[in-house]
Amino acid sequence: MQGACNVALLLVLMTPFSFFPIAASAQQAAEHYPDRPIRILLPFAAGGSTDGPMRVLAKHVSESLKQPVIIDYRPGAGGTLATQTVYSMKPDGYTLAVAVAGVYRMPYTMKINWDPSSDLTYVIGITGYAFGVVVPASSPFKTMNDMIAYAKQHPGVVTYGTPGVATTNHLTMERVAMKFGVKFNHIPYKGSGESLQALMAGQVDSAAETSAFVPLVQTGKLRVLTVWGQERMPRFPQIPTLRELGIDIVQSSPWGLVAPKGTDPAIVRKLHDAFKEAMGKEDFKKMLAQFDMTPEYRSSADFQAFAAAAMKNEKATIEQLGLNLKQ
Template sequence: MQINETKKPSFGAVRRALLATAAVCAFCAPAWAEAPYPNRPIKLVVAFAPGGGSDFIARLVAVRMSEKLGQPVIVENRPGAGGNLGASTALKSPADGYTLFLAAASYTVNPALYKLTFDPIKDITPIAQLARGPFIIAVNPEVPAKNLKDLVALAKKEPNKLSYASAGTGSIVHIATEYFLDVTGAQMMHVPYKGTAPALTDTISGQTQVVFGTVASTLPFAKADKLRALAVTTPNRLAALPDVPTTAEAGFPNYSVTNWHGIIGPKGIPQDIVAKLNKAINESIHGAEMTKGMSSDGLTPAGGTPAEFGKLLADETARWQALVTKRDIKVE
């Protein structure tokens, strides 16, 4: 009797079958193995050194975002090149939502002053605006100007006799002051410093006479009568200085500048991730505790949609480009 034996598959056939199965599994694995976003820590790049206003707001918001997203949001400081180093680093990262950038008002000034390695509008994904607040227009108490109209009249009567201090050429306070001079027709001499502290120190001492300062840096000196606050640069008064008018109330309705912060990412972040981040930010910045924390820096929560923040970025970039060109402002 002849017995039929089942033919065993060759080693090559088995190997080909295993490789085919592995290929199918590898192709399918991401669909079931990868956890929903976010499944690891998120990095929030700040283009300035620790301790400043941008660093403060980043760390304040990062704590709340971590709670909302269930993953740590880690602030990484990358100062240098006027804020462009941190921006370039963050915006050239993978567009996966794990590297974000804290954009401050100066972000929209830099394209007019520096040769960037990225397009500040086309190479980004707007996420949400975090906060907004004013600058304080202040003078040395010896300046014979009791209000903003007095200051402008004085600067027109004796062009360039008054000098104004800034945190450096191309800084947002420099640009905000030049914008004021452009709107009012006044003339003052610019004295740039390497930072806010020396600019304030010399204005208090009388070496310079005028400063457009952030609330966090300028408010204590205004309250101590070491500087005379003449106006704030936003449409609403500052709660900490209720008697100080807005620039519109002081007679200059065409002048308004906001000190703002927001979060952006590299171009191409998937919309579902953008929506999740935007929701987390909007939920994080509202509430009594956050409002109180921001108010210490003269800021109020902003929020809104990615599209709204994107429009702000585009509008501000265009505004400062026009001003820098008109007044021939250059960074040496």
């Protein structure tokens, strides 16, 4: 009996120390992080106003953390494929994703069994897009009102490209159509690069796009009909906002970086601090300026709070439009 008690006592004494190797291993991993390349999954095809800024940040973070930071393109699923992939990855800090507004619509646009606002680790909020509607320079549509008037007379004929189904671009255009009682024909692509290429090739009449269109407008190949910001773009002061057209919509669609749920907080801090430092670099600010974008820094906690609020807002938008997008 006494022998059994001694064995039990020995097990009790040993129990606290049985977790030490695991805790020490986790701590050691965080201290030595990163010791191999980091991948950032980008939710659109190469090119455009997400790719450019992320490439600049990746360069600086690579220098800071002394490991390669690789951009891995994962277009598809309305800009959510990258985040869906990260959700199922090992939470070791070596795979991140750019999370865009479509992520917060996922519960309402597809069948998933997890919550984007609580089942991801939010690292840092980075910026938001500048949006607008563009047409070829040869288009008969000189203004947004021209395009709307034609759509009223020819329902479903006017086509517009976007980076995908259920993107901010798509849903905002549908809100515009609802406001004016018209029907557009939506043509989804895998990213801004593809959408603008299709517009240039005459495959669509217009494109609802991020400011990746800016260089093409500056060279005279495209024309801007409207912008979606709070104010007119300084670069195109003659182009009205949606609000000036009588549509109470302001759209910037903030985005940032997420990691798998359960990522070590010490690793998250390292990533957050490295990216925040990179956001202060002049070449990053200049790259954003090329697309009429500005830094919109959010801490890890603030970014997660933003995600929770965004999910509620996106649900309301889906319901307002009467769209049942779940497959």
